[in-house]
Amino acid sequence: MPLDVRLNAIVDPERAGGRALAELARLCAAGGATLIQLRDKSSETRAMVETARAIKQALAPFGVPFVVNDRVDVALAAKADGVHLGQDDMMVEDARALLGNGAIIGLSVKSVTEAEAAPVELIDYVGSGGVYVTLSKQQKNAPLGPAGLARIVDVLRRRAPNLPLAGIAGIDASNAAEVIAAGADGVAVISALSLAPDPAAAARILRDIVDAMLAKRGT
Numbered sequence: 001m002p003l004d005v006r007l008n009a010i011v012d013p014e015r016a017g018g019r020a021l022a023e024l025a026r027l028c029a030a031g032g033a034t035l036i037q038l039r040d041k042s043s044e045t046r047a048m049v050e051t052a053r054a055i056k057q058a059l060a061p062f063g064v065p066f067v068v069n070d071r072v073d074v075a076l077a078a079k080a081d082g083v084h085l086g087q088d089d090m091m092v093e094d095a096r097a098l099l100g101n102g103a104i105i106g107l108s109v110k111s112v113t114e115a116e117a118a119p120v121e122l123i124d125y126v127g128s129g130g131v132y133v134t135l136s137k138q139q140k141n142a143p144l145g146p147a148g149l150a151r152i153v154d155v156l157r158r159r160a161p162n163l164p165l166a167g168i169a170g171i172d173a174s175n176a177a178e179v180i181a182a183g184a185d186g187v188a189v190i191s192a193l194s195l196a197p198d199p200a201a202a203a204r205i206l207r208d209i210v211d212a213m214l215a216k217r218g219t
Contacts, residue, residue, distance in 0.1 A: 031203025052078030132170025
């Protein structure tokens with residue numbers, strides 16, 4: 001079965017709204033997140049492993065998959081379900097060899113060129129963006145917008161018709177529908193969930209939008 005990327009909640013200590021990441025992950029899962037990702041660019045390895053283990057434990061009642069951004073070593077140590085890799089991280093081929101065939105591996109794809117080169121036979125989903133302007137990380141390139149995202153979707157659909165794709169960057173309840181209309185199967189979100197007064201309620205709103213657009217598309 002293809003991975004469910006309808007609502008990919010990314011938790012980051014730099015944008016956690018004062019909450020512990022395990023609790024934030026739990027709230028997002030309770031609200032309907034279908035995939036949780038830990039993104040931590042600043043913590044020491046030992047602390048990251050402890051956080052990842054706490055998140056995995058918090059998600060156990062929900063059965064929501066959990067991946068670690070960038071860090072294959074942390075994913076292995078914490079027994080996460082997999083990793084999400086950027087273009088400059090460990091090569092997908094190496095990560096797959098280390099994690100095994102049962103692990104989830106996601107890949108960031110930011111251009112048509114990267115979409116053409118992605119090892120689609122080795123990955124389980126794609127995160128594509130940045131679709132809009134975001135404050136969660138420094139963007140090197142101009143936002144793709146829905147039209148740019150659609151071009152990437154077209155390439156990946158041609159190469160791997162059933163590969164799930166989530167749009168990422170600057171996505172919230174005001175524009176999530178546009179991302180699905182552009183061909184994405186879901187949205188990856190940080191601030192619209194983690195900085196919301198009620199992350200579970202914010203997750204429910206986003207899930208409803210995504211589900212409605214997918215139903216309209218007939219998927």
